Amino acid sequence: MSPRKSVAEARRTRERIVEHAIAVASVDGLEGLTIGRLAMDLGMSKAGVLGHFGTKESLQLATLEGASAVFARTVWERAQHEQPGLPRLQAVCDAWIAYIETEREVFPGGCLFTTAAVEFDARSGPVRDAVARLYRVWRRRLADEVRIAVDCGDLPSGTDPEQVAYELVGLYMAFNQEIQLFADPAAAERTRRALARLFGQEQASSGGS
Amino acid sequence: MSPRKSVAEARRTRERIVEHAIAVASVDGLEGLTIGRLAMDLGMSKAGVLGHFGTKESLQLATLEGASAVFARTVWERAQHEQPGLPRLQAVCDAWIAYIETEREVFPGGCLFTTAAVEFDARSGPVRDAVARLYRVWRRRLADEVRIAVDCGDLPSGTDPEQVAYELVGLYMAFNQEIQLFADPAAAERTRRALARLFGQEQASSGGS
DNA sequence: CCTACCGATCGGTAGG
DNA sequence: CCTACCGATCGGTAGG
Numbered sequence: 001m002s003p004r005k006s007v008a009e010a011r012r013t014r015e016r017i018v019e020h021a022i023a024v025a026s027v028d029g030l031e032g033l034t035i036g037r038l039a040m041d042l043g044m045s046k047a048g049v050l051g052h053f054g055t056k057e058s059l060q061l062a063t064l065e066g067a068s069a070v071f072a073r074t075v076w077e078r079a080q081h082e083q084p085g086l087p088r089l090q091a092v093c094d095a096w097i098a099y100i101e102t103e104r105e106v107f108p109g110g111c112l113f114t115t116a117a118v119e120f121d122a123r124s125g126p127v128r129d130a131v132a133r134l135y136r137v138w139r140r141r142l143a144d145e146v147r148i149a150v151d152c153g154d155l156p157s158g159t160d161p162e163q164v165a166y167e168l169v170g171l172y173m174a175f176n177q178e179i180q181l182f183a184d185p186a187a188a189e190r191t192r193r194a195l196a197r198l199f200g201q202e203q204a205s206s207g208g209s
Numbered sequence: 210m211s212p213r214k215s216v217a218e219a220r221r222t223r224e225r226i227v228e229h230a231i232a233v234a235s236v237d238g239l240e241g242l243t244i245g246r247l248a249m250d251l252g253m254s255k256a257g258v259l260g261h262f263g264t265k266e267s268l269q270l271a272t273l274e275g276a277s278a279v280f281a282r283t284v285w286e287r288a289q290h291e292q293p294g295l296p297r298l299q300a301v302c303d304a305w306i307a308y309i310e311t312e313r314e315v316f317p318g319g320c321l322f323t324t325a326a327v328e329f330d331a332r333s334g335p336v337r338d339a340v341a342r343l344y345r346v347w348r349r350r351l352a353d354e355v356r357i358a359v360d361c362g363d364l365p366s367g368t369d370p371e372q373v374a375y376e377l378v379g380l381y382m383a384f385n386q387e388i389q390l391f392a393d394p395a396a397a398e399r400t401r402r403a404l405a406r407l408f409g410q411e412q413a414s415s416g417g418s
Numbered sequence: 419c420c421t422a423c424c425g426a427t428c429g430g431t432a433g434g
Numbered sequence: 435c436c437t438a439c440c441g442a443t444c445g446g447t448a449g450g
Contacts, residue, residue, distance in 0.1 A: 010435085027331040031241065035429065047431085048435050056429060109331030118327040121389035122236040122318030132390050166399050170383030174375060177382070180330035181341050190375050219419085244445065256447085257419050265445060420450080428443070434436080 014052045016042060018066040019106075021059060025067075027109030029119045030060045030127060060127050067112040068134055074099045076141070086154035086199065089145045093168070093195055097188050100176055110180040113138075114173055139165050155199065167198060223261045225251060227275040228315075230268060234276075236318030238328045239269045239336060269336050276321040277343055283308045285350070295363030295408065298354045302377070302404055306397050309385055319389040322347075323382055348374050364408065376407060 020041060025033045035056060039046045053059040079091035100111060109115065117135060120128040139162075146161035155164075171194050178187035229250060234242045244265060248255045262268040288300035309320060318324065326344060329337040348371075355370035364373075380403050387396035 013435085029238070029240075029328060031238075034427080036427070045436055046429085047437080050430070051435070054430095115327055117386060117390060118324055119238060121386060135390060163399060163402060166383060166387070167380070167403050169386075170379040170381075170403075171376070172379075173382040173386070174379030177326060177330060177378075178375070181326060181344060190372060193372060194376050194379075222419085243443080245443070254420055255445085256421080259446070260419070263446095422448085424445105424447075426444080429441100431440075432438085 010052075013044075014062075017049055017052055017059075018062050021063040022067050022070070022106065022112060023108055025060075025063050025109075026107040026112045026115060030063060030112075030116050031119060033060065033063065035059070057126060061130055064112070064116060064127070064130050064134065067107075067116075070103070070106055071099070071113070071138075074103060084148050085152035086149045089149045089154075090195075090199070092142070092145060096172060097175065097191055100172075100179055101188060111172075111176045114176050139169065142168055164198065168195075171195065171198075219261075222253075223271075226258055226261060226268075227271050230272040231276050231279070231315065231321060232317055234269075234272050234318075235316040235321045235324060239272060239325050240328060242269065242272065244268070266335060270339055273321070273325060273336070273339050273343065276316075276325075279312070279315055280308070280322070280347075283312060293357050294361035295358045298358045298363075299404075299408070301351070301354060305381060306384065306400055309381075309388055310397060320381075320385045323385050348378065351377055373407065377404075380404065380407075 017038060021033055021038060024037065024041075033056070035046045035050050038044075039049045042049070050056075050059075053062060075092060075095045078095045079088055082088040082091040113131070113134060116127075116131050120131050143161040143165040146155065146159065146164045149155045150157060150159050150161065171191055175187055175191045178184045178190070184190075226247060230242055230247060233246065233250070242265070244255045244259050247253075248258045251258070259265075259268075262271060284301060284304045287304045288297055291297040291300040322340070322343060325336075325340050329340050352370040352374040355364065355368065355373045358364045359366060359368050359370065380400055384396055384400045387393045387399070393399075
């Protein structure tokens, strides 16, 4: 039996639940996540799992938040020691590729944001709103990185940072899908070639320095 | 009562079911599709719906097939009267954009292939296999269009058709998501700018004519 | 194509 | 954190 746990233990249990929920949701989606499945996998009762969140919706939101923290740690922070400008932008993109290729135990079903975005983009409610908010945040940070690279003179002054961020997200989704659907070992190289083209001669025809 | 219908009537009923299943699945996914929901929406009994397919999995496969037919009709055939080469490739891309923007009643939740691909890419089974097969088919046709444009001299001879097809799918996914998640009216223009860059100076640094 | 039904599982609650 | 339980819904079947 294991009633009466300390606050620290309860917190640790919650973390374990979220960690596993991220893995399950990356495969089956945030809607495919079920309390019963989580409880069985973790050797707990359903009420024990649900008690940490109250409702399934809260669990979904906590799962998204957890995935966002992993993303920040794996993709963003890892590039922050690079020099601002194209080097740091490139480092973010490289970390992004590595994150999809190597974080297979955290996200066995691929990037949870991609899954959640497609799953909820046609619905309404708090989960959809949270997904949209996270997307906006990361898109803005990406556009900021591009803007810095333009200011540094690493990219042509006519570059539209929002446009580049938009295309980067598309490349990223294609990459995630190529890995998941076809397990194509050439996918990373494909993505790097597209990035080179995007950064090497972006906007040369519509603006120019 | 409505037992005993003619073969033609039964076929028409099946078509009605598939048509509605496509709309529901584009919002809730192929797994979110339920027999009971379809039956209620169509004013039928669950057994009446299921009788046309046998199992939910068969219904999912029929839904995918139906969506593939719509895609072929709306995107592909519409461009076939154009001149082979860049004009026809461009027409396919334009039809693709129009398809996402205007086919809102057929696909209220956006492109069903994108939804199904993300939903099943980490699973196994006949539905996942069908999704992967459809993706391969459309990717190959897209690459063929690019190859023809290269042969016509409309694109540089160093162009890698598979690479262009890969990037096109990414742009398309970004576009679909931008419409669904943010209802951004600038999304189509963003996509056209990306296409112009892709077709205008593709591969100039890695091959060349 | 229907009614009537099956066991399993869903999210969630009561009470401890 | 547990056991025991709730009504609702799931995919699917029997029989007509």
